[in-house]
Amino acid sequence: MSTAISLHKIVKNYGPFRALDGVSFEVHSGELHALLGQNGAGKSTLMKILYGLSVPDSGEIRLGDAVLRPGSTKEAISAGLAFVMQHFSLIDSMSVAENLMLGQLKGASYSPRKLIASMQDFIDRNAFELDAAAQVGSLSVGQKQRVEILKALYRNARFIIFDEPTAVLAPHEISVLFATLTALREAGIGIVFISHKLDEVLQVSDRITVLRDGRTITTVNTSEASAAQLARLMVGHLPAPPPARQSADISRSTPVQLAVRDLRVSREDGSPALEEISFELHAGEILGVAGIDGSGQSELAAALYGLISPEQGEVTACVPANRIGLIPQDRDEDGFVFGFSIAENCALDELDMTDAGDWTVLSPQESDRLARERIEALDVHCRGPQQDVAELSGGNRQKLLLARVLARHPRVLIAHNPTWGVDVQATALIRDKLLRQAEAGTAVLLISSDLDEIYRLCDRFFVLFRGRITGWGDRNTERSRVSLWMTGKEEGAA
Amino acid sequence: MIDFRKALLRAAPALGRGALSFVVALALVALLTTWAGYDAGVLFHTLFAGAAGDGYRISESLLRSIPLVFTGLAVVVSFRAGLWNIGADGQFLAGAMAGTFVALHWNGMAQVLMLPAMFVAAWVAGAFWGWIAVWIRVRREVNEVITTIMLNLIAVQILAWLVHGPLQEQAGAYPQSDAVPAAARLPVLFAGLRLHAGAIIAVVAALLLWLLLFRFAIGLRLRAVGHNPRAARFARVALERYRILAMLLAGALAATGGIVEVSGVTGRLYENLSPGYGFTAIAVALIARLHPIGVLPAAVLFGALDTAARALERDLGVSPVFADIVQAQVILIIILLETPAIRTRLQRALAGVQARMPFRGGEHA
Numbered sequence: 001m002s003t004a005i006s007l008h009k010i011v012k013n014y015g016p017f018r019a020l021d022g023v024s025f026e027v028h029s030g031e032l033h034a035l036l037g038q039n040g041a042g043k044s045t046l047m048k049i050l051y052g053l054s055v056p057d058s059g060e061i062r063l064g065d066a067v068l069r070p071g072s073t074k075e076a077i078s079a080g081l082a083f084v085m086q087h088f089s090l091i092d093s094m095s096v097a098e099n100l101m102l103g104q105l106k107g108a109s110y111s112p113r114k115l116i117a118s119m120q121d122f123i124d125r126n127a128f129e130l131d132a133a134a135q136v137g138s139l140s141v142g143q144k145q146r147v148e149i150l151k152a153l154y155r156n157a158r159f160i161i162f163d164e165p166t167a168v169l170a171p172h173e174i175s176v177l178f179a180t181l182t183a184l185r186e187a188g189i190g191i192v193f194i195s196h197k198l199d200e201v202l203q204v205s206d207r208i209t210v211l212r213d214g215r216t217i218t219t220v221n222t223s224e225a226s227a228a229q230l231a232r233l234m235v236g237h238l239p240a241p242p243p244a245r246q247s248a249d250i251s252r253s254t255p256v257q258l259a260v261r262d263l264r265v266s267r268e269d270g271s272p273a274l275e276e277i278s279f280e281l282h283a284g285e286i287l288g289v290a291g292i293d294g295s296g297q298s299e300l301a302a303a304l305y306g307l308i309s310p311e312q313g314e315v316t317a318c319v320p321a322n323r324i325g326l327i328p329q330d331r332d333e334d335g336f337v338f339g340f341s342i343a344e345n346c347a348l349d350e351l352d353m354t355d356a357g358d359w360t361v362l363s364p365q366e367s368d369r370l371a372r373e374r375i376e377a378l379d380v381h382c383r384g385p386q387q388d389v390a391e392l393s394g395g396n397r398q399k400l401l402l403a404r405v406l407a408r409h410p411r412v413l414i415a416h417n418p419t420w421g422v423d424v425q426a427t428a429l430i431r432d433k434l435l436r437q438a439e440a441g442t443a444v445l446l447i448s449s450d451l452d453e454i455y456r457l458c459d460r461f462f463v464l465f466r467g468r469i470t471g472w473g474d475r476n477t478e479r480s481r482v483s484l485w486m487t488g489k490e491e492g493a494a
Numbered sequence: 495m496i497d498f499r500k501a502l503l504r505a506a507p508a509l510g511r512g513a514l515s516f517v518v519a520l521a522l523v524a525l526l527t528t529w530a531g532y533d534a535g536v537l538f539h540t541l542f543a544g545a546a547g548d549g550y551r552i553s554e555s556l557l558r559s560i561p562l563v564f565t566g567l568a569v570v571v572s573f574r575a576g577l578w579n580i581g582a583d584g585q586f587l588a589g590a591m592a593g594t595f596v597a598l599h600w601n602g603m604a605q606v607l608m609l610p611a612m613f614v615a616a617w618v619a620g621a622f623w624g625w626i627a628v629w630i631r632v633r634r635e636v637n638e639v640i641t642t643i644m645l646n647l648i649a650v651q652i653l654a655w656l657v658h659g660p661l662q663e664q665a666g667a668y669p670q671s672d673a674v675p676a677a678a679r680l681p682v683l684f685a686g687l688r689l690h691a692g693a694i695i696a697v698v699a700a701l702l703l704w705l706l707l708f709r710f711a712i713g714l715r716l717r718a719v720g721h722n723p724r725a726a727r728f729a730r731v732a733l734e735r736y737r738i739l740a741m742l743l744a745g746a747l748a749a750t751g752g753i754v755e756v757s758g759v760t761g762r763l764y765e766n767l768s769p770g771y772g773f774t775a776i777a778v779a780l781i782a783r784l785h786p787i788g789v790l791p792a793a794v795l796f797g798a799l800d801t802a803a804r805a806l807e808r809d810l811g812v813s814p815v816f817a818d819i820v821q822a823q824v825i826l827i828i829i830l831l832e833t834p835a836i837r838t839r840l841q842r843a844l845a846g847v848q849a850r851m852p853f854r855g856g857e858h859a
Contacts, residue, residue, distance in 0.1 A: 307727060321730075328728055337722040348718055348729045351711050358712035 003064045004028045005079065005159050005190065007050055010059035017383065019045045021214045027190040029158055032181060034193045034201040036234055037211035038423035043194045047161050051083045052076040082152030083161045086168060086421065088144050092137030096147055099136055100154050126153055127183065140294060142173030149180060159190040166200055167421040170292040170449050178204050196423045198227045210234050254283040257412050257443035258304065262313035265299045273299040274467045281412065281443045286434065288454040288461025289447040292486055296467035297447045298329055301416045317412065322353050325410030327401055329417045335401045336389045342400065343371040343385040349404045374403035378429065395426040402430055413437055416447040431457060451482065515831035519824045526823065537810065544805020545798035553687040557759065559797025561586065563696040564751025565775030566782065566789040567703050568744040573784050574707060575740030576720030581627055581642025582748040583772025584649035585620040589749020590756050591653060592619030594671060594763045597678035598661065605677040612678060612753055620749020621742040623649065628741035632734045646772065654765055661763060670764035680758040690758035699747065703786040716740055748772065777825050799824055
C-alpha cells in the first residue's frame with residue numbers, strides 16, 4: 001500500500017468570497033493526479049494550502065494518517081512535498097549546481113569544482129540533460145524547469161506539485177517534460193499536475209480531479225474519461241468553437257499599418273536579438289509570428305511598440321502611437337502595477353491613450369467608472385475597481401489587460417502569447433476578440449509559441465529562429481516544414 | 495467632495511495597528527526602566543506630562559514635529575518614486591543655508607518680499623541638492639543611497655564653514671550666524687508659546703503632496719515608476735523624468751523644513767541645526783506607510799517623544815543617554831511591528847490559530 005498526501009474538506013475565504021468550499025483531494029505515491037479546472041476555480045489556492053503557503057479557514061492536511069500543521073511550508077517540505085511554480089525560484093546569476101545545493105549546504109564553505117562534479121553526477125543519475133556548471137540565467141525556460149525538478153529530487157521530494165508546467169514551454173519541451181513526469185512516476189513519486197488543458201491532462205495523468213468554482217466536481221480515472229465529458233464538467237457548459245477565419249487575401253489589398261524594414265536589435269550584452277527583420281502588417285489581417293520562445297519575440301514586440309529603438313533599420317507606424325495596443329507576454333511584470341488598484345491600473349493606460357498632461361486631475365469617480373467599463377466589457381471577476389490587481393487570478397488579469405488594450409480602439413494590435421496560462425473560456429474569449437478586431441479592420445500581429453493558435457487564427461505567419469525570419473507560411477503550409485523552420489532550417493518563403 | 499467618514503473607516507485598521515504598536519512599545523519600555531531601577535509609573539507620568547502635560551508642552555511637542563513633517567514628506571515622495579533618498583538631512587540644511595543667506599544679505603527687504611524670497615531660495619537650493627543625486631543616478635547609474643549620504647556630509651561641512659567663516663556673527667564669539675531680521679521671522683500662533691506659522695505650512699504641504707500623489711496624473715505616474723518601472727515603461731511613462739521630478743520635489747520639501755526651522759525657531763544658523771531630522775524622517779515616513787497625511791501623526795509622535803525625553807532628563811534627572819534609549823526603543827519597536835514581513839507573520843499566526851480552533855474536537859480528536 002502506497003502512502004498518500006491528502007486534503008480534507010478545505011474551506012478558504014477571501015473576505016466575502018469563498019475560494020474553496022469543502023474541497024478534498026489526494027495523491028498517492030507513484031500516481032500522476034491531474035487537477036483540472038478553469039482559472040479562478042481554486043486549483044492554485046488549493047495547492048498553496050497543501051504546500052503551507054496559505055492557511056485554510058477549516059479542513060485538514062494529512063500525510064498518511066498524520067495530520068500536518070496548516071500554513072507551515074516547513075512541515076510540508078519535511079513531509080516530502082515540493083512545489084514547481086510557474087515563476088521559478090531560481091537564482092539566475094548562480095550555476096545549476098549552486099542552485100541545487102542552495103538551502104542544503106552543510107558547513108560554511110564549499111569547493112565549486114567538487115560541487116559541480118557531484119551535482120553533475122546527480123543530474124546524470126537522474127537522466128536529465130543539463131550542464132551543472134551552466135549559469136541558470138543562460139538556460140531556456142524548459143531547462144530552468146528541469147532545474148526546479150532536480151531541486152525537488154535533491155531534497156528527496158516524494159510528492160511534487162506542478163502549477164501549469166506546460167504554460168511556459170515550447171511544444172518540443174512539453175514532450176520532454178512529459179517523459180520526465182512519466183519517469184518520476186515510475187520512480188514512485190506522487191505528482192500533482194495543475195492544468196486547464198484537457199488534451200495534456202488526458203495524455204499524461206492516471207486520475208483527474210475536476211474543480212469548478214471552488215468545489216470538487218468529480219474525480220475520475222483517466223482511462224474512463226473523455227475530453228467532451230471533462231470539458232463539460234470543468235466549464236459547466238461547452239464553449240463555442242471560435243468562428244473559422246474566412247479568406248487569407250484581404251491583407252493584400254488593405255493599407256499597410258505598420259512597416260518594418262531590415263530591423264536589427266541587440267540585447268543588453270550586445271548579442272543580436274533580431275536581425276534582418278522585414279514585413280508589412282496590413283489593416284484587417286492577423287499576421288502570426290511563430291517560433292520557439294526566446295527567439296526574439298519579446299524584443300520584436302518592444303521594438304514595434306517603440307520601447308526600444310532599433311540599432312538598424314526602421315519601424316514605420318502609419319497610425320498614431322496611442323492607437324497601437326500591446327498585450328505583453330509577461331503580463332504581471334509589464335502589464336500591471338501590483339499594489340495598485342484595478343482603477344489605478346486602468347487610469348495609467350487611459351492617461352497614455354489620451355496623451356494626458358501631468359496636471360490632469362484624476363477623479364476617483366471617473367477612474368472607478370472607467371475601471372467598471374473594462375471589468376464589464378470582458379467579464380473580469382473581481383470585487384470591484386478598488387481591488388488590488390495582485391489579487392486577481394491570472395485569467396482575469398489577462399482579460400482585464402485585453403479590455404484595457406481594446407479600450408484604446410487600437411488600429412494596430414500586438415498580442416504576445418495572449419492565451420498563456422489562461423483557461424478554456426478566457427482563451428476562447430481572447431481569440432474571439434482578436435478575430436473581431438481583425439474583422440473590424442485592425443491590423444493584428446499575433447506572436448505565439450502555440451502553433452495551433454497560429455494556424456487557427458492567422459492569415460499568414462512567419463517563423464522566428466534566433467532573431468531571424470526562417471520561413472513564411474499560411475494555413476496550408478505543412479506543419480513539418482514549419483517545425484523545421486522553428487529549429488533553424490532555413491528555406492524559401494511560401 | 496472628500497468623504498471623511500469613509501476615509502476614516504478605510505484608515506481605521508492602520509490607525510488601530512499603529513496604536514497597538516505604540517502600546518506594546520510602551521510596555522517594553524516599562525520593563526526596561528524597571529530593570530534599570532526606575533519607577534515605571536513615575537517615568538510614564540513624566541513622559542506624558544513632559545510631552546502633553548499643558549499647553550506649553552503640547553506646543554513644544556508640535557514645534558519639534560514640524561521639521562519632521564517636511565523631511566518626512568521629502569522621504570515619502572522620493573520613496574514613492576522608488577528612490578532611496580537618505581539625503582533629506584542635507585536637503586534640509588541646504589534650504590536653511592540658502593534661506594538664511596538671503597535674509598542676512600538683503601536684510602532691509604520688506605516682510606512681504608522677505609519670506610517669499612527666503613522660501614524660494616531654500617527651494618532652489620534643496621531641489622538642487624536633490625537633483626545632484628538623481629542626476630548621477632540617471633546618468634551613471636550610481637545608487638542614490640550612496641550619493642545622498644555623501645551629499646549630507648558635504649552639506650554639514652558647508653554649514654560648518656559658513657558659520658565659522660563668511661556667515662559668522664559680527665561679534666565673532668560663537669560659530670553661528672547673526673540673527674535674521676524680524677521681517678524674516680515666521681509669526682507665532684499663540685502669544686507666549688513658541689509654536690509658529692510653520693505648523694500651518696506643514697499641514698498644507700502634507701495636503702498638497704497628497705493631492706499631487708493621488709489626484710493628479712503626475713502622482714499616479716510617479717508612483718507607478720516606483721512600484722513597477724517595467725509596467726510604467728509599457729504605459730509609456732518616461733521613468734527618468736519622474737525620478738528627477740520626485741527628487742526635486744523631495745529636496746524642496748526638506749529645504750522648506752530647513753528654512754522654516756530657522757525662520758520659526760532658531761532665528762540663526764549654527765552647526766547642529768539638524769539633530770538628524772532627515773534620518774528620523776525615514777522612520778516617520780515608514781510608519782506613515784509612505785502616506786503624506788499619515789506623516790502628520792507620525793511626526794507628532796516623534797516630536798512628542800523628543801520633548802518627553804527632554805522632560806525625563808530635566809525632571810527626573812535621568813541621564814540624557816537613557817532618555818535617548820527610551821526614545822530609540824519606542825521607535826525601533828514601532829518600526830519592527832510595522833515591518834510588512836512581521837505584520838503578515840502576525841496575521842498568519844492569528845489566522846492559523848483560528849483555522850485550527852473549530853477542528854479541535856473534530857474527527858481526529
